[in-house]
Amino acid sequence: MRTVVAPLAPEIEAQLAGLGPELRGVAEGYVARLRMEPFLGHLLGRGLLGWAEARAVYFDADSRPAELLGEHRGRLRLASEDPSAGPRYRVVYRLLVAPSAAVRVVQVLAVGVGHRAPGGSDAYRDAGLLLAEMLKREQRRT
Amino acid sequence: MTLSVIRGGRYDRFMSKLPSPASAMSLAEIQEDPERVAQDLMRGGVVLVLSDERDVYLGVLTRDPSVLGDAELAQQIEAGHLPPLEQLLADPGVDETQPA
Numbered sequence: 001m002r003t004v005v006a007p008l009a010p011e012i013e014a015q016l017a018g019l020g021p022e023l024r025g026v027a028e029g030y031v032a033r034l035r036m037e038p039f040l041g042h043l044l045g046r047g048l049l050g051w052a053e054a055r056a057v058y059f060d061a062d063s064r065p066a067e068l069l070g071e072h073r074g075r076l077r078l079a080s081e082d083p084s085a086g087p088r089y090r091v092v093y094r095l096l097v098a099p100s101a102a103v104r105v106v107q108v109l110a111v112g113v114g115h116r117a118p119g120g121s122d123a124y125r126d127a128g129l130l131l132a133e134m135l136k137r138e139q140r141r142t
Numbered sequence: 143m144t145l146s147v148i149r150g151g152r153y154d155r156f157m158s159k160l161p162s163p164a165s166a167m168s169l170a171e172i173q174e175d176p177e178r179v180a181q182d183l184m185r186g187g188v189v190l191v192l193s194d195e196r197d198v199y200l201g202v203l204t205r206d207p208s209v210l211g212d213a214e215l216a217q218q219i220e221a222g223h224l225p226p227l228e229q230l231l232a233d234p235g236v237d238e239t240q241p242a
Contacts (some may be wrong), residue, residue: 001230001238002235003236004233005235006233007225020195025203035235036236051180055223087235096215096218099207099211101215103230103235105215105224107218134221135222137223
């Protein structure tokens with residue numbers, strides 16, 4: 001089984017551009033790492049993303065995606081801290097596992113802040129919107 | 143530790159790896175309660191889908207990964223959300239069957 005990363009949708013390219021060079025580099029590092037560790041992100045359990053078995057990887061500016069063995073753990077949240085104290089950013093993606101084609105395709109659905117203030121957008125919301133939009137935009141073959 | 147006794151037919155059905163729960167529903171019945179259908183599918187069940195008049199057998203709803211993954215990838219390519227397979231395979235992917 002071969003794992004590949006699908007070309008990023010224009011929405012994702014725009015989100016990466018909005019992160020700034022440092023965070024963008026880290027995010028792209030995690031996307032590249034998904035070729036080697038496609039199950040790196042934790043499974044999302046709710047809503048459309050849950051049904052799609054989407055996953056999320058957490059990161060921050062000081063995260064090091066190339067360190068596979070976790071030598072540098074970055075800023076981890078302690079149990080005594082508020083959940084918002086962990087890494088702020090997310091790569092939300094899903095895996096399309098096609099046994100017939102012997103390929104596992106990583107489809108990135110959103111990159112950005114994990115939880116923004118109420119009313120604002122965040123990576124989970126963006127990912128859900130993109131997935132919903134893809135389902136609506138089904139092109140009818142003539 | 144919790145021990146459960148599974149008797150007779152239920153044990154045989156469990157060991158056979160046949161999908162369960164398995165039911166036959168019309169499109170209208172599925173639309174009435176899609177959440178329950180989805181929950182059954184997530185538990186490893188299948189639904190034989192019939193037309194509302196129950197006179198046309200349309201197919202099977204399943205989340206069997208070996209079927210679902212192929213279908214999702216094909217749909218994404220045919221809908222234009224992903225490039226054709228040959229372009230996807232041009233990505234410098236990682237093949238876990240090959241030594242590094």
